[in-house]
Amino acid sequence: MRYVDEFRDPELITKAADEIHRLADTGRHYRIMEVCGGHTHAIYRFGLKDVLPSNIELIHGPGCPVCVLPMGRIDDGLAVAKNAEVIFAAFGDMMRVPGTHGSPFEHKARGTDVRIVYSPADALQIARKNPDKHVMFFAIGFETTAPSTALTLMRARSEGIRNFSVFCNHVTIVPAIRAILDSPDMRLDAFIGPGHVSTVIGCRPYEWIARNEGKPVVTSGFEPLDLLQSIVMLLRQLRAGEAKVENQYKRVVPWEGNRAALKAMAEVFQLRPYFEWRGLGFISQSALKIRDEYAGWDAEQRFPIPGTRVTDPKAAQCGEVLKGVLKPAQCKLFGNECTPEHPIGALMVSSEGSCAAYYNYEHRKAAAMVTSISSVA
């Protein structure tokens, strides 16, 4: 395992790894899904799979908001950006995500006014400073990020800033988990619950997974010890035939969530009846839409939106990788046509995408080994 000596309590890390080996029933194959892309990244970065017994399989979940956005929505946002007076503002993560006619960066190179912001508040600030332009903030993210967009819209409305709108692609994590559990392709035993989404929504929203589906859930931090401890807690429950929600990330995640954040979201957003997710298809009540009271700041009300549905390139298996049905390396395009340098799908672009994580840590390592073996031969 990499970097283990660099963290606090390295002895506890070893203890947790030993405990996992002790608890894992050799007659059983465990399938544990980590929902959050940040956890996927940490698992690969720290080489956590190397310390787990071979009968524990970690399955990567769809918790990467860039990855789950269908290409058509990027095309829609960029269609609005074609208007000369529009400034398209988005997080850096979005800039290299492929649309049908290029990524936002590629559109920028062709003259579209595309700007990186690190906060929705900064998109609003661009609007304040450019009264003759219209700033459209292309909002993505789960519940970790949606409250900040909500607050920004509240500020825009209270200040009467009219040259600002949000193209809202916020999605919610629980319906995605539900869709995965309902999918016949998937058999899962337990979940490592999201870290930072849970600081907003708390732990209660996962209780139905334990109660109705009988699967344990442990919300986890991002350090190696956090993830290993979470797996220990899950294995303990599985051994005891229990299924409940536990919070390993107590230092950051409050059980009841963040009330001010939930209030802001409820004020500004409502649930869309359904929304299309890459890989998971249409999921009901899984995405946020701006309420009518804020229609003046909703890009989908201010501008005509083409609304074209675009399917991924036929050969790309983004959907199956997102669902956890395929591992990144099992996609036919992985490492050949699709690499971080020239991505076909968003999973190779985003730091939270499982393809990028696998490529950067495992694939490069394996390729280096092949190179060194063949140079010796």
Add this chain to the structure above:
Amino acid sequence: MCLAIPGKIVDLVPEQAHLCTVEVAGVRRRVDLGLLQEDIPVPGDWVLIHVGFAMTKISEQDALEQMHLLSMLGEAEQAMQEIRGYGLEDGGAGVS
């Protein structure tokens, strides 16, 4: 994007109650406190920041560990780029 950046509140902004100044590894920026209205932090408190908004209060010890974690994840540079980018148009000079 799951990036949660630890910072220390150094100043509140008198004319704008929802804003404060945080310091992250020596860089000072304005951050929004709107999500912590029910438990407003004061100068000296540490918070976790996500896209320019303080999400939760944390201990100083956990803040230091979080910064360490970000560098172990190879995300420290990205975190500092984000912090430096707050409050600047175009996300900071030379970003393209």
